[in-house]
Amino acid sequence: MSFTFRCVDAAADAPLLHSWVTQPYASFWGMLSSTVDGVVEEYSKIQATGHHHALLGINDDGVPAFLMEEYLPAASPLAAIYAVQEGDIGMHLLVAPPSGDPQPGYTAAVMDAVLERLFEKPGVERVVVEPDARNSKIHVLNERLGFQPAGVVTLPDKEALLSFCTRQDYLAARAALGHPRVHSHDLSTPILQGASL
Template identity: 75%
Template sequence: MSFTFRCLDAEADAPLLHSWVTRPYASFWGMQSATVADVAAEYASIQASGHHHALLGLDDGVPAFLTEEYLPGSSPLASLYPVHPGDVGMHLLVAPPSSAPIPGYTAAVMDAVLSRLFDRPDVERVVVEPDVRNTKIHALNVRFGFQPAGTVNLPDKEALLSFCTRADFHAARAAHFPQTSASILQGAAL
């Protein structure tokens, strides 16, 4: 695995994203009945917002996941918790596997996304707010150092608000993934 990131092109990437977000496993993404045009419009709005943007994650040049970064102070979270300087929100959707699932793949993607965020000196804490029913992502978040802070009501869901500091992330990596980041990204099973 060799992950890279590129800016999402809302129009050109909409058919691909549509094929991901309308699958049953992506039900928490909230776009099950979306059309390609709906997906294009949603991501055009995100990319134009100035405080929220989407990136396509590539595995050896092949689209493999979608990640979104946003400023919590410019989102519905602003009124639900005290936003700190250095907070950045994150969403993540891994593409459906093209063949048999690879053990540890989603964890390797999460590691790459969080490493990229924490490599930025302005990021002190990553904020996530997945649907409270999405137990798979809650387990993965905890594994990477996220600390649940409680449930919040957002316009489209009841969410589990969680935070991960740089120190929490590095401690979780050391405890759960003693191999180096490079070995994770080269395909070590987690």
């Protein structure tokens, strides 16, 4: 299973994204009551910042499979929370609702693809995530892929579990879980990582 990435087109992709972010499982994304126009507005703002970008992950069949956001922690509310290091990049992840029977290991494969992409970017040494502290599913997945929890922090929109994954921790976790793609038997339901900062 492999994925490619393309930039979100806020207007063209808004109906699809709206159908994802308003699903009950996406409650931690913080957009349950959004309209399609609200999604256009949110992702237009994100794409215009220059330091926060949204991308769609496309599966082997050419179908959008997940939404990821990458951002610079130094330009986010996290800058007031922890000592941002050179080489840090922030990430949010929302996996699309399943279109058929859940595939064991699917969300782990998605996360692996996202981390692989981020660590391929020049200068990236550590990925930072700040999912809602109540989002237990994503905490389990994060730790499997090498994230180390740093503690619960208060952000403008939530209490979040701040976690970090270095390149070395990611590669070690990937090897331990079955390089080149990790496997998981209990993480086949949709998950999400954080929400727009």
